[in-house]
Amino acid sequence: MTQTRFALWGDLIWSQTPARLNILPGYCVVVEDGQVASVEARPPEDGTPVHDCRGKLIIPGMTDLHLHAPQYTYRGTGMDLELLDWLAQNAFPEEARYADPDYARRAYRIFVDDLKRSPTTRACVFATVHADASLELARQLEESGLICYVGKVNMDRDSPDDLREAGPEESERETRRFLTGMEGFQRIKPILTPRFVPSCSDGCMERLGALQREFGLPVQSHLSENQGEIALVAQLCPDTAFYGQAYDKWGLFGGGAPTIMAHCVYSGAEEQALMQERGVFIAHCPQSNTNIASGIAPVRRYLDRGLRLGLGTDVAGGAHLSLFRAVTDAIQVSKLYWRLVDQDCRPLTMPEAFWMATRGGGAFFGRVGAFEPGYAFDALVLDDSALPTPRPLEPAARLERLLYLADERQIAAKYVAGTQIDI
Amino acid sequence: MTQTRFALWGDLIWSQTPARLNILPGYCVVVEDGQVASVEARPPEDGTPVHDCRGKLIIPGMTDLHLHAPQYTYRGTGMDLELLDWLAQNAFPEEARYADPDYARRAYRIFVDDLKRSPTTRACVFATVHADASLELARQLEESGLICYVGKVNMDRDSPDDLREAGPEESERETRRFLTGMEGFQRIKPILTPRFVPSCSDGCMERLGALQREFGLPVQSHLSENQGEIALVAQLCPDTAFYGQAYDKWGLFGGGAPTIMAHCVYSGAEEQALMQERGVFIAHCPQSNTNIASGIAPVRRYLDRGLRLGLGTDVAGGAHLSLFRAVTDAIQVSKLYWRLVDQDCRPLTMPEAFWMATRGGGAFFGRVGAFEPGYAFDALVLDDSALPTPRPLEPAARLERLLYLADERQIAAKYVAGTQIDI
Numbered sequence: 084m085t086q087t088r089f090a091l092w093g094d095l096i097w098s099q100t101p102a103r104l105n106i107l108p109g110y111c112v113v114v115e116d117g118q119v120a121s122v123e124a125r126p127p128e129d130g131t132p133v134h135d136c137r138g139k140l141i142i143p144g145m146t147d148l149h150l151h152a153p154q155y156t157y158r159g160t161g162m163d164l165e166l167l168d169w170l171a172q173n174a175f176p177e178e179a180r181y182a183d184p185d186y187a188r189r190a191y192r193i194f195v196d197d198l199k200r201s202p203t204t205r206a207c208v209f210a211t212v213h214a215d216a217s218l219e220l221a222r223q224l225e226e227s228g229l230i231c232y233v234g235k236v237n238m239d240r241d242s243p244d245d246l247r248e249a250g251p252e253e254s255e256r257e258t259r260r261f262l263t264g265m266e267g268f269q270r271i272k273p274i275l276t277p278r279f280v281p282s283c284s285d286g287c288m289e290r291l292g293a294l295q296r297e298f299g300l301p302v303q304s305h306l307s308e309n310q311g312e313i314a315l316v317a318q319l320c321p322d323t324a325f326y327g328q329a330y331d332k333w334g335l336f337g338g339g340a341p342t343i344m345a346h347c348v349y350s351g352a353e354e355q356a357l358m359q360e361r362g363v364f365i366a367h368c369p370q371s372n373t374n375i376a377s378g379i380a381p382v383r384r385y386l387d388r389g390l391r392l393g394l395g396t397d398v399a400g401g402a403h404l405s406l407f408r409a410v411t412d413a414i415q416v417s418k419l420y421w422r423l424v425d426q427d428c429r430p431l432t433m434p435e436a437f438w439m440a441t442r443g444g445g446a447f448f449g450r451v452g453a454f455e456p457g458y459a460f461d462a463l464v465l466d467d468s469a470l471p472t473p474r475p476l477e478p479a480a481r482l483e484r485l486l487y488l489a490d491e492r493q494i495a496a497k498y499v500a501g502t503q504i505d506i
Numbered sequence: 507m508t509q510t511r512f513a514l515w516g517d518l519i520w521s522q523t524p525a526r527l528n529i530l531p532g533y534c535v536v537v538e539d540g541q542v543a544s545v546e547a548r549p550p551e552d553g554t555p556v557h558d559c560r561g562k563l564i565i566p567g568m569t570d571l572h573l574h575a576p577q578y579t580y581r582g583t584g585m586d587l588e589l590l591d592w593l594a595q596n597a598f599p600e601e602a603r604y605a606d607p608d609y610a611r612r613a614y615r616i617f618v619d620d621l622k623r624s625p626t627t628r629a630c631v632f633a634t635v636h637a638d639a640s641l642e643l644a645r646q647l648e649e650s651g652l653i654c655y656v657g658k659v660n661m662d663r664d665s666p667d668d669l670r671e672a673g674p675e676e677s678e679r680e681t682r683r684f685l686t687g688m689e690g691f692q693r694i695k696p697i698l699t700p701r702f703v704p705s706c707s708d709g710c711m712e713r714l715g716a717l718q719r720e721f722g723l724p725v726q727s728h729l730s731e732n733q734g735e736i737a738l739v740a741q742l743c744p745d746t747a748f749y750g751q752a753y754d755k756w757g758l759f760g761g762g763a764p765t766i767m768a769h770c771v772y773s774g775a776e777e778q779a780l781m782q783e784r785g786v787f788i789a790h791c792p793q794s795n796t797n798i799a800s801g802i803a804p805v806r807r808y809l810d811r812g813l814r815l816g817l818g819t820d821v822a823g824g825a826h827l828s829l830f831r832a833v834t835d836a837i838q839v840s841k842l843y844w845r846l847v848d849q850d851c852r853p854l855t856m857p858e859a860f861w862m863a864t865r866g867g868g869a870f871f872g873r874v875g876a877f878e879p880g881y882a883f884d885a886l887v888l889d890d891s892a893l894p895t896p897r898p899l900e901p902a903a904r905l906e907r908l909l910y911l912a913d914e915r916q917i918a919a920k921y922v923a924g925t926q927i928d929i
Contacts, residue, residue, distance in 0.1 A: 156895045159910030160903040162837070163855045180896075190896040376841040376853065402834075402910040411825075414585070416842070418799040423846050430799065432586045472579045473603075473613040480583040487582030487825040490913065 088115045092126050093136030094478045097143050097454045098438035101386055106478050114460040117501030122454055136464050139495060140481060143452045144204025144461030145406040146444035148366035149345040149395025151209040152220055153178050155194040159402040166309050166375040178211045179245040187216035195223040200491040200506050202406045204461040204499045205448050207232045207303050207343055209276055212246055214261040221271045228504040234276025234303055235261040239287045251286030258294060279305040280316045280329045292333035295340045302335050306344035309377045313349055327354040337361025345395055348372055348380045364391040364447050369412040371400030379420040383428045393444020410436040410486045433483050464496040511538045515549050516559035517901045520566050520877045521861035524809055529901050537883040540924030545877055559887050562918060563904060566875045567627025567884030568829040569867035571789035572768040572818025574632040575643055576601050578617040582825040589732050589798045601634045602668040610639035618646040623914040623929050625829045627884040627922045628871050630655045630726050630766055632699055635669055637684040644694045651927040657699025657726055658684040662710045674709030681717060702728040703739045703752045715756035718763045725758050729767035732800045736772060750777040760784025768818055771795055771803045787814040787870050792835040794823030802843040806851045816867020833859040833909045856906050887919035
């Protein structure tokens with residue numbers, strides 16, 4: 084259903100700031116040309132079609148800043164392994180299968196169908212090293228109605244033979260082929276995706292930096308996830324003072340290139356300062372950091388410092404595709420960080436983690452994640468009637484409960500940039 | 507459906523030891539008079555009815571060693587609060603409503619219906635201080651076909667006026683009234699339930715100890731959940747060297763009284779030794795300990811030491827009723843404990859956490875939690891066909907994936923002591 088102007092009538096909740104929810108029960112959000120036009124206390128009487136969602140919550144759609152589409156179908160397996168073993172035994176052998184277009188088509192179909200039904204309206208997605216499979220993923224996502232960045236992965240060193248590109252030339256050539264194939268897409272855009280520093284030679288990084296400037300592309304990668312990884316990067320890049328510089332020296336760390344760095348579990352003061360200076364988005368992936376035993380990122384510090392920040396499910400380091408789960412995972416690990424690591428680092432509150440999933444991560448896509456005029460209308464209509472209570476709950480408690488308990492069955496409708504998605 | 511002898515045919519998995527899964531794809535478990543009679547490589551040819559569950563996993567039912575039924579309908583709310591604030595603002599006001607029999611009936615109906623559909627086949631349940639509401643819960647559980655212990659809670663000090671019993675006499679009288687009401691139940695049995703030491707006067711504890719000996723009752727309570735709580739107990743009971751002694755001195759800490767202590771996040775060496783000596787069961791409640799910011803229990807130590815150990819959802823300190831979730835929560839927090847607190851304390855593996863949910867906790871009920879001759883036939887038949895993969899998975903990976911991802915929709919059938927439950 085595409086209407087140029089319509090309204091949704093229900094219990095509106097969105098983040099005004101990280102600390103503050105706007106809660107407007109029984110209000111209308113009026114949508115025009117895919118954007119929020121206004122929020123009104125009463126349904127418009129000018130003939131605008133009104134969709135009656137009274138009794139349901141209407142919240143902004145959620146942005147997943149970091150996930151690996153090819154790992155989706157094997158989520159929740161091999162979780163007793165730590166990062167490097169998990170990559171070697173689980174992630175890499177699976178990703179190698181995407182050289183087969185038929186396998187990629189079948190596996191990505193499972194992923195895209197589930198992503199459509201999830202709370203995610205926008206996502207920044209790692210594919211694999213294969214240009215053709217990455218284009219297949221982009222085609223399926225384009226049809227889904229979701230808005231995403233998709234990255235063909237670059238990796239030309241320290242990787243299994245059947246996943247490693249032969250060198251910088253091949254990596255650039257395949258990336259250009261991917262970029263050419265991405266022309267003409269409406270909702271899905273390409274993003275440069277060096278896997279992480281250990282997997283990319285200097286030559287590869289140099290060419291990706293040049294591609295970034297040639298096409299003005301955004302960038303996504305991994306940063307400071309694990310102590311072993313950080314030590315390896317320091318050894319591979321002796322001219323850098325910290326991990327982030329190993330991207331920055333190639334122009335792949337924000338500034339001109341809108342950039343997402345996943346994890347940042349162990350980012351020190353200098354790295355944080357450079358992320359702030361360059362406007363780098365941190366994709367906080369609490370469940371993955373737990374499952375692969377990386378640790379807990381000090382997100383409270385990043386939030387209080389005003390760093391750009393959103394949530395990632397990091398499927399399949401994270402086993403769950405749902406950003407509802409990521410919101411509550413973020414709250415939960417922040418409590419353990421506070422209790423076990425640093426009692427000056429207060430736990431995240433529900434409104435703060437909700438902000439990260441909506442407005443925080445949404446900002447990577449522009450004016451996304453709030454019901455304010457000029458914002459893209461990404462929304463979830465949530466029906467909590469299958470979660471009965473013996474007495475009524477206030478909207479904020481209903482939202483909190485849904486974040487902890489809901490799955491796709493509670494999503495009654497989903498809109499992306501004003502278009503209703505077929506879930 | 508009640509048959510005296512039948513067989514289930516499918517992919518059997520159960521724990522032989524904490525470290526070792528028995529995996530028998532395409533086997534039959536033969537059930538007679540509610541117990542496992544044998545496990546066979548082929549369906550019996552003696553006329554025994556065979557239920558064909560090929561392609562599905564058949565695992566033991568799960569035991570929830572600790573949860574609060576009256577908190578269920580408000581799970582997932584107020585989770586930004588710490589233990590004492592959460593009790594005061596969330597748990598206690600809700601429990602006070604169970605003085606109203608109609609409220610109790612409606613609220614417990616929601617709980618029992620969901621528990622039936624959950625992976626739980628047996629549970630040890632806290633009700634409230636109200637004898638009548640506790641009997642209502644027991645009646646609804648009895649009809650469900652599940653096997654449970656239900657405890658009317660005792661609390662006569664340091665509690666809100668509308669929940670506090672007037673003193674030891676009232677506490678004993680109401681407990682006797684509850685015990686009388688429980689006569690004649692088949693599947694639901696009473697368990698003595700002093701809320702925790704701070705809520706029970708010495709006089710109350712003394713009378714509960716006497717009731718324990720008079721009726722040979724089992725006991726459940728809370729232990730060493732939170733540092734503030736431990737300090738309070740030390741102050742209230744200056745004659746004790748550690749928290750567990752405050753139960754033990756009244757005969758409420760194992761030995762003759764089969765006992766469950768929930769949490770044990772901060773149990774020291776002496777407390778652990780006494781639990782071992784007395785055969786006390788530890789109910790590990792990883793999500794609750796996270797949500798209420800208590801910390802992480804060193805479960806690896808308890809397991810390696812051979813302490814009796816199972817899992818609790820601790821609804822509503824835990825927001826989730828599913829023991830699948832508790833299994834993966836236990837694994838996840840053990841990884842963070844290992845990474846952040848004690849690198850000598852290896853993370854729990856999936857088989858170990860699965861063991862805790864089945865055989866570990868099941869032992870509180872006797873021979874429960876395994877498919878071995880003489881064990882009660884508690885089982886879940888799991889259908890993972892709605893979680894497709896582009897290539898087949900081995901049974902152990904299917905089990906792991908279900909533990910991370912499944913909800914009640916994947917439970918195709920459920921048996922308790924040989925009787926199929928209407929889910």
